[in-house]
Amino acid sequence: MEEEKTDMKTTFRRTGLALVALSAAAPAWAQDPVELTFLVDNGPPSVAQAEALAAAYTELNPHVTFDIELRVGSIDGDNLVKTRLATEEMADIFLYNSGSLFQALAPTRTIVELTDQPFLDVVSDSFEAVVTADGGVYGVPIGPGFAGGIMYNRAIYDELGLEVPLTWDDFMANNAAIDEAGYVPIAQTYGDTWSAQLLVLGDYFNVEADSPGFAERYTNNEAKFATDPAALRSFERLEEAYEAGYFNEDFGAATYDDGIRMIATGEAAHYPILSLAIDPIAEQYPDAVPDIGFFAQPGDDPDKNGLTIWLPNALYVPQASENIDEAVDFLAFVASQAGCQAQIDAGQVSGPYLIEGCQLPEDVPQATRDLVPYFNDSDLNLPALEFLSPVKGPALPQLTVEVGSGIRSAAEAAAIYDEDVKKAAQQLGLPNW
Template sequence: MKKALAVLVAGSLTLAGLSGCSSQGTSADGKVKIEFFQYKPEAKGTFDKLIEKFEKENPKIDVVQSNPPDAETVLKTRMAKRDLPDVVAMGGNSSFSELSHAGAFEDMSKDKNLKDIKPAYVQMLKDITGLKEVYGIPYAANADAVIYNKTIFKELGLEVPKTWDEFISTAEKVKAAGKIPFYFTFKDAWTTLPSYNVLAANTEGDSFFKDLNSGSTAFKNGHKEAVEKFLTLINYGHKDQNGKAYNDGNTAFAKGDSAMYLQGIWAIPEIKKANPNIDLGVFPYPVTNTPGESKVVSGVDLLLALSSNTKHKAEAEKWINFLTSDATAKEYLKEQNAFSAKNNVTQDDPSLEGLKETFAKGAVTDFPDHYVPIAVGLEKQLQVLAMNKNADQYLKKLDTEWNKVKDRK
């Protein structure tokens, strides 16, 4: 799942000079305790296994995983109390940028693990923060893709579409056959983002956010095409798509209720839990009418950051080194259906075959929402758009909220 860690960094937060940030210390049995704070609830079980393995190899270190239900609020409160975790695993987004500027994390530009990371993902972190230093190790990457039911495609004689017109034609054919083309789950506001991110990334232009920051463009210009295409797609949804949540969608798609599911690849493990026998595949969104032109949106889903004030730096670094080893990275991506940010670690799940060519040629771009401050409320605005379908109102609201945030800086 792709939920941005919505850390609300109030005012001009300054963490430099904090003392005694980590609440962890030394346990009664003499072990050094370090806290690992991560924001992905679906990865908790995976990290539990990895922690167990790490502690067997390092019997003097006790790793305590924190994965609270409302991670952003918890982290904000702890920051106010000057009680940062030793290692933080979060997404490469605007919240990470704010924390990096605030001095929350150690500069990892010279960390040995960084040399094995694909340069594109390192650059994404620099682009997000606008800093030359790197304050986290990109760990796992995800991707927005069209998940499709191969059985339904075969039954209806459908081919994987390569252009936007073919994409809409495919949806029309599914609809004409009396089936649902796309299953939407807009009760959870964040689920508006996967499809919108791809549409925006491939139509807004390479310098959109730079131009937006300089005041030379606006959402009403750069995102107009994305909005139009987003509204086109939701016309091929189902009844009560604003009343269904993410878990509902995973189960419904697993049962064969729709031919396609506009989600991220993180949904696949959940779909397979609901139906282990489903024959599914993925393909890149064809946003334009030039075959192969559209880029896959793939950002840093998980990075590893070291607290700048940890009392147990050596132990925290050991944990990071363990996580970034090839063997551990492979285990994580296998369980979480992610792509590794490392050069020499590949994703071999057959269900993701449809994205391999795109990844191989490097035709990837970052998630646009990573550059939108939480206060703008992009996903909430999209949720309203999905209900009232008023494009002009949506774009005007985005520009208004963006300028409010900009004026406060």
């Protein structure tokens, strides 16, 4: 890592600074007051980012204030967003996923297009690609990029003389040594079903490495999880970890908060999770931060070791908003170095911000430092499947819970998931389905 600051940006197509707070051109006293409604999920990082950005923007534009609304996450939150868009009752600005879930919002009919806005000049191409529909760009990034992989306790690794594994066999060998030493090898938290997906979703770099072009074939209904050996292997790895007895005894009821506690306190050595988990660890267990590391989920070939990455969520403006100009101007602020800095100041930094010129401070957590080599080399990272294909079925959390609990085999779950995604693809009107 460089002495001054770590620049973790991706490759950009253009240079220049974002246009920030266009409305500041007129004196605040001459402008009518505006209150923007702002819908975000109720996760602490999302709330902190929204509050920090709103406060920073209002400081520059005193006539604009914000009413931040919270919604639940998961499927219920997805349905609420879709319903409010469909009924034209959406907030002036809303935070939602990029990638496949964004495509399901029918953005060309419901969301304001931003393609010609000059502030997109400093947004990374890789992010724009996952908020693009029919050639138009519809969102700006909020929060950092992050990854799916294995969070691990470095103190346990040091104690047992273990090295970061580059193959699945090495990973399982580490788990055997950890189990022998009396620690939980792998924390699993099926009380929050979304977390059960990570050993499958975080494996996508390995799928593409062993089955190049899988995402395109999958989108075209030419490849299946149940019949492509590399894709099926993702479900099989989850099955193998369960059958080896490497999970915590209460894995069926344990929650994400329990997983955070286990990895931070050294009760568990590994937690397959998103790298964003460093934020709650830093908040709840600050002394543990130096002991927490992160590595890519290993595949079968040490020469094909790389990281499955997630691009940030996005902010969007609905077409039904009565304050489109002000809302879009707020997005211009978010897509600027000042907006990026407001987010960095709001809490721990768990990954790169995809705004040109936005640099991370020197004192980032070790787990974030571990991501640097992967993000800095395009050959060492690949977006998760949901960013490469619009096809994603809603049943994956439950199916991975079943595989990870021994209720259903990997092969059976993969076949059921293939049927699940068929429905989603047909709803999107994709050809060949």
